[in-house]
Amino acid sequence: METNADSAIWLATPPASWPTAPAQMTVTTLSQIESCPRQWALSAADYPELWNERGYPPRFHLSALVGTVVHLALETITRALIRARCPSLQDATAIQVMKDLGGFTKVVNDIIDRALADLASSPRARRSLEFATRSLRAKVPELRTRVHTMLCRVRLPPPSPYPAARCVHTERRPLTTGVFSEVDLRAKQLGWKGRADLLVLSPDECEIIDFKTGAPDDRHRFQIQVYALLWSRDADLNPDRKRATRLVLAYDSSDVEVHAPNDSELEVLETHLGTRRDAAYLAVSQHPPQARPQPDSCQYCSVRHLCGEYWTPETQRQMAQDCDEQRFVDVEVTITGLRGPSSWDGRVELSRGTATGKAAVIRKHGNLNLAGR
Amino acid sequence: MPGGAGFAQRVGRLGLVVFQDALRILENCPEKCDRSCYRCLRSYKNKFEHDLLDRHVGASLLRYALHGTPPALGTTRVEYSTDLLFNDLERQGIDGLVLERNQPFSIPGLTDAIAPILVTNGSGRQFIVGLYGPLTPDEPCDEALRDLKEFGANIPVILEDELVVRRNLPTATARLLELIGAAGKQ
Numbered sequence: 001m002e003t004n005a006d007s008a009i010w011l012a013t014p015p016a017s018w019p020t021a022p023a024q025m026t027v028t029t030l031s032q033i034e035s036c037p038r039q040w041a042l043s044a045a046d047y048p049e050l051w052n053e054r055g056y057p058p059r060f061h062l063s064a065l066v067g068t069v070v071h072l073a074l075e076t077i078t079r080a081l082i083r084a085r086c087p088s089l090q091d092a093t094a095i096q097v098m099k100d101l102g103g104f105t106k107v108v109n110d111i112i113d114r115a116l117a118d119l120a121s122s123p124r125a126r127r128s129l130e131f132a133t134r135s136l137r138a139k140v141p142e143l144r145t146r147v148h149t150m151l152c153r154v155r156l157p158p159p160s161p162y163p164a165a166r167c168v169h170t171e172r173r174p175l176t177t178g179v180f181s182e183v184d185l186r187a188k189q190l191g192w193k194g195r196a197d198l199l200v201l202s203p204d205e206c207e208i209i210d211f212k213t214g215a216p217d218d219r220h221r222f223q224i225q226v227y228a229l230l231w232s233r234d235a236d237l238n239p240d241r242k243r244a245t246r247l248v249l250a251y252d253s254s255d256v257e258v259h260a261p262n263d264s265e266l267e268v269l270e271t272h273l274g275t276r277r278d279a280a281y282l283a284v285s286q287h288p289p290q291a292r293p294q295p296d297s298c299q300y301c302s303v304r305h306l307c308g309e310y311w312t313p314e315t316q317r318q319m320a321q322d323c324d325e326q327r328f329v330d331v332e333v334t335i336t337g338l339r340g341p342s343s344w345d346g347r348v349e350l351s352r353g354t355a356t357g358k359a360a361v362i363r364k365h366g367n368l369n370l371a372g373r
Numbered sequence: 374m375p376g377g378a379g380f381a382q383r384v385g386r387l388g389l390v391v392f393q394d395a396l397r398i399l400e401n402c403p404e405k406c407d408r409s410c411y412r413c414l415r416s417y418k419n420k421f422e423h424d425l426l427d428r429h430v431g432a433s434l435l436r437y438a439l440h441g442t443p444p445a446l447g448t449t450r451v452e453y454s455t456d457l458l459f460n461d462l463e464r465q466g467i468d469g470l471v472l473e474r475n476q477p478f479s480i481p482g483l484t485d486a487i488a489p490i491l492v493t494n495g496s497g498r499q500f501i502v503g504l505y506g507p508l509t510p511d512e513p514c515d516e517a518l519r520d521l522k523e524f525g526a527n528i529p530v531i532l533e534d535e536l537v538v539r540r541n542l543p544t545a546t547a548r549l550l551e552l553i554g555a556a557g558k559q
Contacts, residue, residue: 077526081526088527089526089527090481090527091481092481092482094526094527095482095483095524095525095526096482097526098523098524098526102523103522103523103524104522104523105511105523106523140510140511141505141511141532144511144522145511145529145530145531145532145552148522148529148530149500149531149552151526151529152498152526152527152528153498252552253551253552253553253554253556254496254554
């Protein structure tokens with residue numbers, strides 16, 4: 001049954017108020033703000049007329065959801081292995097942990113259930129739920145293989161003579177030797193935070209592992225080096241300011257080792273992050289924040305329908321010149337009259353794909369209710 | 374012909390006998406052909422579909438529909454297809470990649486089994502490669518791999534679609550090389 005939110009999602013209404021800058025910066029937020037402050041603000045603002053969650057409701061994006069499922073499955077399994085104090089993946093304990101979890105396929109299916117439930121709460125994605133369910137279920141074998149392959153590369157350190165705390169980290173207290181998953185790293189003075197997928201601490205080593213489901217990217221290297229800095233500056237978890245000695249990006253088919261910064265490199269990185277954080281805060285303190293339309297970011301932007309800067313002839317001209325995507329284009333149309341029970345006549349106002357003023361016919365797909373729009 | 378020739382309606386009235394006859398034809402090709410031939414499924418009229426016809430896959434689907442028999446491929450066919458994949462992987466001549474066929478392995482907590490293809494890559498990481506039937510994705514043809522696929526935390530089990538191996542071997546090989554971290558090393 002259609003709700004008010006399902007109907008309201010078709011109105012491109014900017015937020016009533018612009019969001020304030022996040023209390024602590026993360027690599028993802030910084031990247032979004034630097035790419036386009038307006039995009040970040042439109043995505044992060046509250047839309048109480050649409051739903052009760054934070055930000056603009058997400059749409060269904062298969063590859064993003066696939067990445068999330070792989071990531072959460074790895075998180076679930078590594079947490080269980082750590083909880084069971086599994087000494088290594090070769091050990092029979094690891095088999096027992098997997099049996100207790102019901103096997104890789106069950107873990108993946110359970111996480112897909114959760115992901116689909118989250119999707120169902122978004123008025124923007126609800127219509128795609130059936131397609132999302134079919135697409136994700138069809139990918140279970142592939143997802144199981146990816147999770148299995150990535151997990152097998154995780155190195156749990158051999159049992160140590162030192163007391164080992166193999167636990168899921170929840171409290172903010174000093175971490176000693178052990179394996180910790182999903183560690184929230186916070187450098188309060190720096191105003192930055194991040195979450196490391198896996199932290200392996202031994203008396204002489206500190207290894208940070210981050211699971212990555214996409215293609216290798218220089219931004220991943222930057223992100224894990226930021227984690228190294230946050231670990232060294234996290235006064236709660238690491239009061240002795242020990243340095244990370246090994247940084248690993250675990251991709252689908254291989255691990256990539258990233259240079260672990262030394263003390264002087266950490267200081268340089270700290271200054272660099274402070275400068276970029278200040279610039280980002282300044283950018284989102286303007287209301288509305290500046291829009292930076294670029295074909296690379298606009299074509300994947302999920303809030304571009306709300307962005308006034310995107311719907312200008314200059315931006316559309318730039319998109320027409322530089323945008324790779326030619327099969328689908330955005331179009332602004334004024335409806336001029338009803339043509340049939342599920343179609344309307346219209347006039348093109350703006351589009352990179354067709355001339356302004358051209359006549360258009362808009363056809364309704366499925367049970368979409370456009371009454372009164 | 375407006376409204377069709379009425380074949381679909383007649384099939385509905387004939388009931389199970391049509392499916393039983395179809396299964397008989399699929400299972401008993403006089404030529405004992407590999408996939409399809411002019412003695413069982415092929416005719417001039419379906420010449421554009423010849424490449425898509427596989428009597429064994431069709432028979433396993435019908436056996437499941439009529440008798441509830443889980444879809445399965447014959448051992449000989451699975452062995453033949455596994456050989457195809459193994460030989461194609463070997464043919465790539467990738468330095469440091471060790472391939473072993475029908476290798477016994479044992480993992481604490483699980484029953485001992487035979488790896489259809491055991492791959493060791495240049496970094497010393499091992500993978501077990503097997504096949505699944507096209508109607509049962511991710512269900513290994515080899516029963517012994519089932520537990521390992523779900524519970525074996527230290528050695529990944531990679532399963533390929535038997536039909537893809539037979540019909541599009543380069544795709545199957547490329548996907549495998551990607552997963553074992555050997556893509557682009559040919």
